[in-house]
Amino acid sequence: MKKVFITGANKSIGLETARQLLKQGYYVFLGTRDLKKGRDAIEKLNTxxxxxxxxxxxxxxxPQSVKDARNEIGNKTKVLDALVNNVGMSGGMPQPPLTADVEIMELVFNTNFYGAVRVTQAFIDLLEKSGQPRIVNVSSALGSLTLRSDPSFKYHEYKVSIYGPSKAALNMYTIALADELREKSFKVNAVDPAFTATDFNNHRGAGSVNEAGARIVKYVTIGEEGPTGKFISEEINPETGDIPW
Structure with missing residues (x-):
């Protein structure tokens, strides 16, 4: 049985990703900051x-919490087949560049970017023992410099000077990580689940949680023919999924 660790998986897209992977026969380590909420989510899945x-x-x-989670999972399995860096925060809206709160920016970067780096580095040894390890960094098209600088981009009006840069940093890390692991059996991709209706955005998104989860699951479960080092948004590019960095 393949095993996956998903951060921020007690609700919304993370929980739906867990649900779909469970249905595909994965064992899921459901990452949650609040253990009670995580257990409540598991009760729901159990039903x-x-x-x-x-x-x-x-x-x-x-860092200590990440280390503790690594030790807890490492005591239960010697192999991790997939990691989904899903946890994230928006930083609130609006985020105008000249008045964005730098302290909030630091918190968002610590969650969306540094957090993903911490978790990846902590769990890489377990992933390296898998025959087909997969890493999915949950990103956003709002982190694309190319799209965001295009006035015709459908989300151009969103002034996300905190959230967008944090995802752009995560995207750059994805490129570097995929390159470092290219000679191994890893597949490392940044995946935009699309503008989904969740409490993350006060349910303003148009997409469903089911669709968002499926987009992440697709790149958790890709075979050897699948891509690595790609930025994927099936909302923006329904044909191939590839979008510019």
């Missing part, structure tokens, strides 16, 4: 007959 799942407490902004 659906999905039982190969357990909650793991993790605060990606806290």
């Amino acid at each position: 659906e007959g999905l039982t190969e799942v357990e909650a793991v407490q993790i605060d990606v902004t806290d």
Whole structure:
């Protein structure tokens, strides 16, 4: 049975990603900052007959918490087949460049970017023991410099001077990570689940959680023929998924 660790998986897109991977036969380590919320999410999954799942407490902004989560999972498995860096925060809206709160920016970067780096570095040894390790960094088209600088881009009007840069940094890390692991069996991609209606954006998104989860799952489960080092948004490019950095 393949095993996956998903951060921020007690609700919304993270929980739906867990649900879909459970249905595909994965064992899921469900990362959650609040362990009670994680256990409540597992109770919900259990009522659906999905039982190969357990909650793991993790605060990606806290190095000790990340280390503790790594030790907890490492005591239960010597191999991790996939990592989904899903946890994230928006920083609130609006985010005008001249008045954006730098302290909030630091918190968002610590969560969206540094947190993903911490988790990846902590779990890489378990991933390296898998025959087909996969890393999915959950990103956003708002982190694309090319798209964001295009006045015709459908989300051009969003002044995300905190959230957007944090995802752009995550994208650059994805490129570097995929390049470093290219000679191994890893597939490392940044995936935009699309503008989805969740409490993350006060349910303003148009896409469904089911669709968003499926987009992430697709790149968790890709075979050897699948891409690596790509930025994927099937909302922006329904044909191939590739979008510019």
